[in-house]
Amino acid sequence: MLRVNGVSTYYGNIQALKNISMEVSEGEIITLIGANGAGKTTTLMSISGLVPPRQGEIIFKDRPIHGMSPEKIVALGISQVPEGRRIFPYLTVAENLDMGTFLRNDKDNIRKDLAYIWDLFPILSKRRHQAGGTLSGGEQQMLAISRALMARPKLLLLDEPSLGLAPLIVRQIFEIIMKINIENNTTIFLVEQNANLALKVAHRGYVMENGAITMADSAPNLLSNEAVKKAYLGL
Amino acid sequence: MEYFFELFLGGLTRGSIYALIALGYTMVYGIIELINFAHGEIYMIGAFTALIVASVLTVMGLNEFAILVLASIAAAVYSAAYGYTVEKIAYKPLRHAPRLSPLISAIGMSIFLQNYVLLAQTSDFLPFPSLIPDFEFWEPYSHLLRSTQLVILVTTTVIMVLLTLLIKYTKIGKAMRATAQDRSMAMLVGVNVNQVISMTFVIGSCLAAVGGVLIASHIGQINFFIGFIAGIKAFTAAVLGGVGSIPGAVLGSLILGLTESFATGYVSSDYEDVFAFALLVLILIFRPAGLLGRSTMQKV
Numbered sequence: 001m002l003r004v005n006g007v008s009t010y011y012g013n014i015q016a017l018k019n020i021s022m023e024v025s026e027g028e029i030i031t032l033i034g035a036n037g038a039g040k041t042t043t044l045m046s047i048s049g050l051v052p053p054r055q056g057e058i059i060f061k062d063r064p065i066h067g068m069s070p071e072k073i074v075a076l077g078i079s080q081v082p083e084g085r086r087i088f089p090y091l092t093v094a095e096n097l098d099m100g101t102f103l104r105n106d107k108d109n110i111r112k113d114l115a116y117i118w119d120l121f122p123i124l125s126k127r128r129h130q131a132g133g134t135l136s137g138g139e140q141q142m143l144a145i146s147r148a149l150m151a152r153p154k155l156l157l158l159d160e161p162s163l164g165l166a167p168l169i170v171r172q173i174f175e176i177i178m179k180i181n182i183e184n185n186t187t188i189f190l191v192e193q194n195a196n197l198a199l200k201v202a203h204r205g206y207v208m209e210n211g212a213i214t215m216a217d218s219a220p221n222l223l224s225n226e227a228v229k230k231a232y233l234g235l
Numbered sequence: 236m237e238y239f240f241e242l243f244l245g246g247l248t249r250g251s252i253y254a255l256i257a258l259g260y261t262m263v264y265g266i267i268e269l270i271n272f273a274h275g276e277i278y279m280i281g282a283f284t285a286l287i288v289a290s291v292l293t294v295m296g297l298n299e300f301a302i303l304v305l306a307s308i309a310a311a312v313y314s315a316a317y318g319y320t321v322e323k324i325a326y327k328p329l330r331h332a333p334r335l336s337p338l339i340s341a342i343g344m345s346i347f348l349q350n351y352v353l354l355a356q357t358s359d360f361l362p363f364p365s366l367i368p369d370f371e372f373w374e375p376y377s378h379l380l381r382s383t384q385l386v387i388l389v390t391t392t393v394i395m396v397l398l399t400l401l402i403k404y405t406k407i408g409k410a411m412r413a414t415a416q417d418r419s420m421a422m423l424v425g426v427n428v429n430q431v432i433s434m435t436f437v438i439g440s441c442l443a444a445v446g447g448v449l450i451a452s453h454i455g456q457i458n459f460f461i462g463f464i465a466g467i468k469a470f471t472a473a474v475l476g477g478v479g480s481i482p483g484a485v486l487g488s489l490i491l492g493l494t495e496s497f498a499t500g501y502v503s504s505d506y507e508d509v510f511a512f513a514l515l516v517l518i519l520i521f522r523p524a525g526l527l528g529r530s531t532m533q534k535v
Contacts, residue, residue, distance in 0.1 A: 050419055074425035086420040088413050099413050102406070103425040147424065 001026040001187055002047070002078075002155060007056035007066070009039075009046045016042040018211040019056065024155070029181050029188040031198040031219070033232055034208035040191040041083055043208070044157045047189075048080045049073045060155070075103050077154035081161065083191075085144040089133030093124055096132045096143055100150030110150070117146045120176065138169035145173070149180065155187045156180070162194045170194070174201055195232035199223045207232070241379045242500040243493065248384040248453075250492020251391035254485045255446030256469035257476070258398065259318075259439025261484040264473070265415040266435050268334065269326060272341040274443060275466020276348035277318050279459065281310040281444025282363070282451040283352060289364055303366040303452070310444040317348075318440025319433055327429070345463075352459040359458065366452040383453045390449060394442065395485060402481065407434055415479070471515050477528020486526055490514070 002024040009017040016039050024030050032040050045051040047058055049070040058066040065073050079100075088096050097117060101110050118125035121142045127135060132143060141161055148156055158177065162170040178201055180186050192198035199205055199219045207215035207228060215222065222228050256278055263271045285306040292302045325344045329337040367383040402408035414421040414431045422428055450465070451457045468491065476487025491511055498510035518526065 048423060050422060069427070070422040071425040071427050074423065080423050082420065082423060086417055086423075088416045088420065090416055091409075091412060095409060099409060099421075099424045099426075102410065151424065 003059040007053040031190040031202035033195040039211040079148040079153035080157040083159040087132035100147035246493035246496030250489035254488035257473040257484040260473040265479040273344035275462035278443040278447040279462030281314040281447035284313040285310040285448040311441040314440040314444035318436040322436040363451040477525025483527035
């Protein structure tokens with residue numbers, strides 16, 4: 001479904017991604033783990049078109065998307081929940097969700113999807129007229145995921161959904177991620193520092209170090225890999 | 236007491252014109268954090284366009300009201316084209332440059348447009364036809380509020396209500412707010428940010444042009460330099476209300492207009508600017524972000 005082929009991305013003269021390649025198949029949950037500053041967020045930004053790669057190609061459903069503008073990439077079905085949630089602070093919860101449907105015109109289906117979201121996260125329904133910035137961290141993460149879902153993405157990119165959240169909330173968020181994957185057959189690309197948790201929900205995983213992919217394997221294999229255990233699982 | 240009301244209504248009129256211009260400053264600042272110093276010139280170009288169109292239409296023998304409406308529309312369209320082009324030429328190439336660069340570019344654009352009109356038209360003051368019909372509507376108090384002032388107040392009120400609805404309920408309005416709050420997130424939900432920025436310049440320019448037509452026809456003369464003074468005043472009003480805030484721009488403009496009007500009426504017209512800027516200094520001492528401005532949040 002998504003093929004990243006020899007991608008190198010730079011910030012000015014600094015190379016953040018070094019010739020990375022990865023593949024995501026339809027219906028999968030794949031995870032990209034690695035330390036701070038390894039280039040995980042840059043990978044997602046390159047896919048979304050915000051920091052376009054300088055070399056290499058990104059193919060989504062047989063169509064090259066590197067060099068496309070971010071809104072065209074969203075229109076093709078790739079939505080991102082960026083790191084730090086990035087809720088529009090002065091828009092209400094309902095307006096934030098509405099922004100998720102920015103490129104859609106099918107009013108009836110939007111209404112159905114909204115009902116689905118209220119059902120998925122009843123707390124958001126209660127807060128629908130509240131400004132996004134007044135929500136708690138966990139609620140904001142729910143809102144950020146919901147906003148991305150409102151675009152009906154085929155591929156959902158999640159950047160550090162567990163960041164700064166209480167363990168109970170994290171578990172709830174990850175349950176929802178698995179639910180979305182199974183119920184809507186949404187393919188999920190999960191970037192996490194919490195490698196243990198990520199590898200438990202994912203089917204496959206990639207390990208990133210200093211801007212390069214150093215390992216690629218099925219999630220259970222990575223979980224039992226000695227090097228991964230040592231470096232990322234704290235065992 | 237009658238004198239007070241006269242000054243009050245005069246101040247409101249003046250303030251509502253400032254508001255039409257201040258909105259352009261504040262909307263652009265809200266989205267790209269740039270003080271568009273060429274905005275006053277857009278207002279001036281609007282007034283010149285209206286003058287030319289009105290002269291032609293007068294020769295053709297249309298009635299006053301039709302001329303006012305058509306001249307305003309022509310001014311809005313022409314100014315919008317200028318605003319759009321200024322953004323594309325002077326600001327868009329500098330989108331990722333340090334913040335000082337587009338600011339310098341804006342000042343350059345302002346000087347360029349002034350001199351362009353100076354060369355293309357004249358340096359003299361040109362008489363501007365009174366496009367707003369004089370009529371009695373408030374006997375015996377019509378000396379308190381002239382019909383031109385009434386038309387200005389009603390027009391600006393209607394425009395501001397329409398603008399509020401646009402920003403609150405339409406797709407482009409929501410996109411503008413989202414872009415102002417978090418530009419790259421807006422891109423991630425599919426907003427074409429370049430389009431939104433262009434639209435902001437177009438809307439701001441239209442408002443300024445209408446302001447230009449109204450004030451020119453109220454005062455009765457224009458020249459190439461009117462944009463500078465009106466621009467400074469409107470910019471002051473925007474800062475007073477909290478630059479980036481739309482209700483702030485309107486509030487700041489009304490307060491500035493009223494202050495000037497009362498200073499002129501009770502002290503002397505020589506002191507109108509002294510009072511206006513003293514007020515600005517006072518408000519910025521106690522509320523550095525302006526009356527309705529938000530102190531900038533730290534993004535984590």
